[in-house]
């Protein structure tokens with residue numbers, strides 16, 4: 001790669017640019033309505049922005065036009081790999097081509113920027129932000145653990161992330177009308193939960209005279225693994241399924257190699273055998289919730305607040321008495337109520353400055369613009385007066401946005417808001433289109449101490465990365481294969497456990513754990 005050669009050259013340019021910028025700043029007139037202007041003359045910066053909903057940056061986004069007006073900076077699309085929907089593939093292509101745009105952003109850039117940043121492909125942002133980006137710096141000062149989490153192995157950080165807002169994502173949901181019909185209360189612990197699921201299976205709560213109810217179902221089969229939390233085990237340490245987690249004594253481990261997991265999984269296999277869990281849990285897929293609720297078959301699930309509460313309105317004329325209600329996580333066998341899922345405070349998405357950028361100071365000021373009040377509103381709600389108005393100091397979506405048939409998030413993507421630039425989400429954006437049932441559920445969850453700390457990931461050095469890449473993919477595949485087999489009843493986890501653990505060791509589990517922990521200690525033990 002040519003990036004190492006170019007680095008010194010880049011650093012010279014960088015110093016020069018700082019000097020120029022410092023001079024310009026002194027001569028910029030301080031007009032009140034120009035307070036967000038970064039440059040006097042329009043400055044074009046090229047951008048690679050590859051993300052799930054769009055492979056490229058649309059220069060006609062109303063949000064882009066407004067940002068130009070406010071800052072003087074124009075983004076020009078230079079996205080690599082536009083014919084692939086795979087952002088990692090696009091990134092590899094970009095790195096391989098060597099000729100990089102000024103800004104590199106989009107989906108899942110954290111790992112590549114932390115790998116190639118220290119090699120010289122991206123600029124370290126620590127000093128640039130400290131000197132020129134007061135709003136981003138203020139965010140880090142208030143959330144030092146998040147800056148720590150994105151820091152690469154050389155101690156620098158290389159991207160400004162998409163930072164979600166809000167705490168709760170998923171919740172437990174039960175057919176309250178089925179409970180009422182059967183004379184049952186919401187289950188408060190594992191035993192009561194088991195009783196409710198049995199009653200759903202046997203009591204014909206949908207009243208059709210057939211034993212066709214599916215007591216527990218999920219759109220994502222991984223939610224069945226999450227039931228291990230009822231027996232004090234873990235299914236993941238983050239908002240990503242099957243992730244590592246950090247133990248109480250500060251060690252990174254994988255949940256599927258713990259004794260607690262073995263015991264919990266044996267209970268889940270029993271529940272599956274008893275017909276309490278959807279027999280088609282691994283195959284039904286993303287339409288499970290839609291199908292099982294609208295056919296009046298599904299009794300309980302664990303899923304996102306906003307979209308799951310939406311079924312009450314959607315099915316009120318179709319399923320008589322339909323009432324799908326969020327309820328508190330039942331207490332585990334040791335009495336712990338845990339909601340394992342939460343919104344991550346930090347995404348692997350965002351944007352970085354490439355080594356070829358000749359305007360790093362202007363670029364970091366531009367990144368900082370999105371953390372000002374005006375920029376944050378623009379990135380969250382779109383253009384003021386077009387999609388929202390400021391009412392009593394609050395950005396409020398226009399009624400036509402809230403009442404449109406098109407989901408609000410889709411409307412935002414179309415105008416260039418809520419896209420995967422480095423920005424700080426404002427939860428008020430989502431709260432406005434969260435219905436009353438979901439709001440009540442969220443308040444209920446907030447009123448109880450349900451959340452656990454999240455594992456925010458580590459940044460490997462080259463050697464650690466190679467160990468991880470060598471062993472982890474096949475370990476992961478093997479663990480998931482065994483997991484499904486045990487639930488489906490092929491094999492008995494208690495009987496198989498010792499040989500399973502031995503196989504994990506042969507496959508390099510302890511090496512992976514070693515590099516996870518060396519990286520974790522370097523990153524978080526300060």
Ligand code: CA
Pocket residue numbers: 204205206207208209210211212213
């Ligand atoms: Ca029935």
